[in-house]
Amino acid sequence: MYKTLQNYIPIQAVHQVIDLLNHDNLTVKIKSERKTRHGDYKRLPNGKHQITVNSNLNNYRFLITLIHEIAHFEAYKTYGKNIKPHGREWKHTFQHLMLPFLNPEVFPIQLLPLLAKHFKNPKASSDTDTQLALALKQFDEPNDKTFIFELPLGSTFKLYNGRVFKKVGKRTKRFECIELSSGKLYLFNPNAEVELVN
Missing domain, CATH: 2.30.30.30 (SH3 type barrels.)
Known part of the structure; x- marks a missing residue:
């Protein structure tokens, strides 16, 4: 997993992320681009849990998306299945999991104030935060969009x-x-x- 992750997230975040993923019942799959989402989390019928993240995301968006989905898993484990997908429990979990990554060793200095503002009240998608989405786009591969x-x-x-x-x-x-x-x-x-x- 270490070798795979270092291709997708900032190298300084890899060990911390591996610690978060260190659950027997959790698998992560990297998918080709899906237009309607960056990633998702689901509980499988066999009781195990699966996270998927799109392979085309830049390192910083991939990390944010991965932690977003891990927060769904952790919120489910802590609070049970009757919580809202992006409700109070998930927000609190996402904030808590993301905090150790919000430093200049992981994210470029110009992103940190925008991330700090975003994580005061994280939304269901970072795309709805226009300023943050624009700042993250600067790190994308060039495209015709x-x-x-x-x-x-x-x-x-x-x-x-x-x-x-x-x-x-x-x-x-x-x-x-x-x-x-x-x-x-x-x-x-x-x-x-x-x-x-x-």
Whole structure:
């Protein structure tokens, strides 16, 4: 596991993460990219537990996602199965597990204030924290995606599933976009990644 993990997370975090994963009933699988999630946790029918994380994440996002999923496992073990997936118990567990990693040996110094702010009240996805998602994106491999907030009004863009939209307005926190095929209005987070259509 050590050799595998050092390809995906900052090297200074590997030993601590291995300690967290040191449970007979827990397995971690690294998956190819899934568009709808970075990772997930589930209790298997045989009573064992499985975490999956996408292989295409940069080291810092991979680490945050892995700890996010370990927090689901730990919260389940501590509080039982009747808790909300991203409720108070999970948040507390995630904060507690993440704290030892929030230092300049693991994360670049410019990410630490954003991570500290995020972990005061962690959300179900770090993607909904626009500032943190943008900062983490700087460490991604270059791609042809752009964020919705970067597009001028009137721009046409498409999603990974081929659906095409036009950006038409802005609300307090999200952007209004019309799906061209149906004429329906949808709201998008500012940091949704899309592909510009010329």
